Each structure stands twice: as structure tokens, then as C-alpha cells.
Amino acid sequence: MRRKVIAGNWKMNNDLKETQNLISKLSAGLSNSEVNCDVIVCPPFTSLSEAYALLKDTKIKLGAQNMYFESSGAFTGEISAAMLKSVGCEYVILGHSERRNIFGESDELINSKIKKAITSGLKPIFCVGELLEEREAGIMEEVIKRQVKAGLEGVSSDDMSKLIIAYEPVWAIGTGKTASPDQAQEVHALIRNLIKEKYGAPVSEKIIIQYGGSVKPDNAKELLSQKDIDGALVGGACLKADSFIGIMQGA
Numbered sequence: 001m002r003r004k005v006i007a008g009n010w011k012m013n014n015d016l017k018e019t020q021n022l023i024s025k026l027s028a029g030l031s032n033s034e035v036n037c038d039v040i041v042c043p044p045f046t047s048l049s050e051a052y053a054l055l056k057d058t059k060i061k062l063g064a065q066n067m068y069f070e071s072s073g074a075f076t077g078e079i080s081a082a083m084l085k086s087v088g089c090e091y092v093i094l095g096h097s098e099r100r101n102i103f104g105e106s107d108e109l110i111n112s113k114i115k116k117a118i119t120s121g122l123k124p125i126f127c128v129g130e131l132l133e134e135r136e137a138g139i140m141e142e143v144i145k146r147q148v149k150a151g152l153e154g155v156s157s158d159d160m161s162k163l164i165i166a167y168e169p170v171w172a173i174g175t176g177k178t179a180s181p182d183q184a185q186e187v188h189a190l191i192r193n194l195i196k197e198k199y200g201a202p203v204s205e206k207i208i209i210q211y212g213g214s215v216k217p218d219n220a221k222e223l224l225s226q227k228d229i230d231g232a233l234v235g236g237a238c239l240k241a242d243s244f245i246g247i248m249q250g251a
Ligand code: PGA
Pocket: 009, 168, 172, 173, 174, 175, 176, 212, 213, 214, 215, 233, 234, 235, 236, 237
């Protein structure tokens, strides 16, 4: 039985004050709720340090939304894995579709980041997902296979226990269009099978595969009850404590 993992991707939202507000509402709300899952929040870089201080005595874990694969040096605007560790991050989202599609990140770049995160002691939340036109062109499987294969190139079987995969169909992100539980389950099973082919059943049965794309309190329970859906990566609905907690209650 895999324990569900619910992660909140704040994206480019919340300054310092808003961070303090949201985290205090979240921890207050959680102390009054029955929640039986692991919880991760991923604020923007500028809020990580403050978030860490506020989360220290809670069960909520901290993650970042991106990092660069080099250790240090002349990479203006970038953040290293060690920097994220130094402000208390345990997780880092890598390969998010907004990084792939707005900032042009390639499978190879994402793979370098995944390997660097792991060797630095950070757990990647590795995102994959097809565009609407790829689904409509009937190449969804091919795209998912390519992203999974390239992203995990050179990642050992032991290291797979340090990684979460998130399936996020790009057409469902921030659009209000959720994949149906069946549609999501189909791709989750495909991903688990790819992991099984490469690493064997013990690894594929343990790996956490989250679903992301317009997850809300009213659709979370059904999505999360699918056999191969082990959690959610939540964007919009994690910006309000009530709705984020409502999603956790569906886990
Ligand atoms: P959404 O975003 O929940 O707002 O669709 C999900 C994500 O991009 O991780």
C-alpha cells in the first residue's frame, strides 16, 4: 500500500507576507483535520527560508519549483541544489510543463537536473505530460515514454526510491479540464509499466506517481482512488488553505 503524497506547487504566487498567511492557515487547518497523507509545499525561492522556519514544527515538507544542475558559478538567475538544501528543502519539482514549454527546457536538461538533485540529497518530483495536440494526434504514449526514458537516463534502481513522478497532462493544467479518472489511470498504469520494464516490479510497485491538472476538493477523491494514482500535484487549488486541505482529505 503506497501512502498518498499531496504536493502544492505555488508557482509564481505569494510574497513573504502572503507566504506567512497561507502557511499559518494551513498549519492551523491541518491541526484540526483528519489527514492521512504526506504533504509537501513548494513556494517560490524567495519564500523558502521563511516557509521552512514556519513549517519546522509541522509535518509539512518543503520543496522548491526548480533548480540548475551545476554546483555554482556564472549562471545568472539560477539556484543550485545545495542552496535549496541550505534553506530546508527536501524536494524539488523538475520538468514541470511550464519549464518545458515556456522556458524551453529539454528532456536532457531535465535529466541533468534530476541526477544532480539526487546526488545532492534532494528528492525530485519529476513531471511528465503530453500537450493537447499530442493527445489529439494519437502520440500521447510515445511522448510519455520519451519523457520518462530521457528523464531517468542514468538514474539507478536504488535512487528510484528518492523520486516521485507526476503525470500532468498539459491540457489539464490551470484550465479547469481535469483528466477523467479513467484517462489519468490509463497513463499512470503506462508509466508504472515503463518503470517496471526498466527497474523491475519491486521498484515500480513502490514508486509514487502523482496526478496533476486542475485537481480540486470535489474531484480529488475519485482521482486518488484509482489504483495507480498515489497523490496529487496541485497548482491553483493549493493557494487557499481550505481547498488544499480539502484535497488532502480526499486522499
Ligand atoms: P493546476 O496546476 O492544479 O492549477 O492545474 C497543476 C500544476 O501545474 O502542477
